[in-house]
Amino acid sequence: MLADAIEILRRGYVVALTDGACPNHTEPSLGSYLENPRRFWTGWLYSHHLPSCPSEIDLDLTRLQELGLLREIITTSTDNRHHLSGSKDVIEINGNVERCVCNGCNRVLARADAKRTNPQSPNCRTCGGLLIPSHLRGENPRMIELALKAVSNCRSLLVVDVASPHVYPYSLFCLTAKRTGSHLIGLGSVSDRLIDLEIRAKSSKQALRTILSKL
Ligand SMILES: [Zn+2]
Numbered sequence: 001m002l003a004d005a006i007e008i009l010r011r012g013y014v015v016a017l018t019d020g021a022c023p024n025h026t027e028p029s030l031g032s033y034l035e036n037p038r039r040f041w042t043g044w045l046y047s048h049h050l051p052s053c054p055s056e057i058d059l060d061l062t063r064l065q066e067l068g069l070l071r072e073i074i075t076t077s078t079d080n081r082h083h084l085s086g087s088k089d090v091i092e093i094n095g096n097v098e099r100c101v102c103n104g105c106n107r108v109l110a111r112a113d114a115k116r117t118n119p120q121s122p123n124c125r126t127c128g129g130l131l132i133p134s135h136l137r138g139e140n141p142r143m144i145e146l147a148l149k150a151v152s153n154c155r156s157l158l159v160v161d162v163a164s165p166h167v168y169p170y171s172l173f174c175l176t177a178k179r180t181g182s183h184l185i186g187l188g189s190v191s192d193r194l195i196d197l198e199i200r201a202k203s204s205k206q207a208l209r210t211i212l213s214k215l
Pocket residue numbers: 102103104105106107124125126127128129
């Protein structure tokens with residue numbers, strides 16, 4: 001099984017789909033923002049988020065990218081940790097706590113840039129629309145589109161630390177990958193009839209470690 005998985009990985013265009021669960025990261029709601037955008041805005045701009053530490057899984061995914069064996073990482077994580085781990089081509093379908101998006105013109109601004117251009121007001125300098133921290137907006141249609149394009153074109157999809165490929169939004173990407181002929185490789189605890197190949201281990205972390213040790 002492991003040898004099969006490594007052979008599939010070496011065929012190229014591998015995408016990873018990974019969960020965003022982060023027990024220490026609490027999210028405010030869009031409702032609380034809209035109640036008082038200006039107050040919330042300055043709170044967001046000048047808050048000091050405790051940076052989330054990349055997990056061992058995040059670091060191993062980065063390592064796979066560095067080895068040229070992994071392309072996009074699709075994640076529901078919003079806490080910026082994939083960027084902190086050094087990963088490239090991260091598709092954050094639920095946004096990122098370090099970015100905001102204009103609800104008028106869809107302009108995307110990093111929090112650091114927003115501090116400079118909008119230190120007091122959440123109104124977009126281009127169109128006057130409301131700048132909303134991207135992780136509060138929920139799913140980002142552009143990111144969903146990018147993720148669907150990646151899973152439609154990939155040859156294999158690594159399903160990492162996802163509770164069930166049948167639960168939305170993971171189901172959308174798993175089913176699309178299957179429909180377009182990709183192999184689904186489940187790591188660790190992922191076990192499902194959608195999965196073509198399972199790397200059995202106590203956890204996704206252990207399964208990734210085993211793969212990396214054999215490369
Ligand atoms: Zn705008």
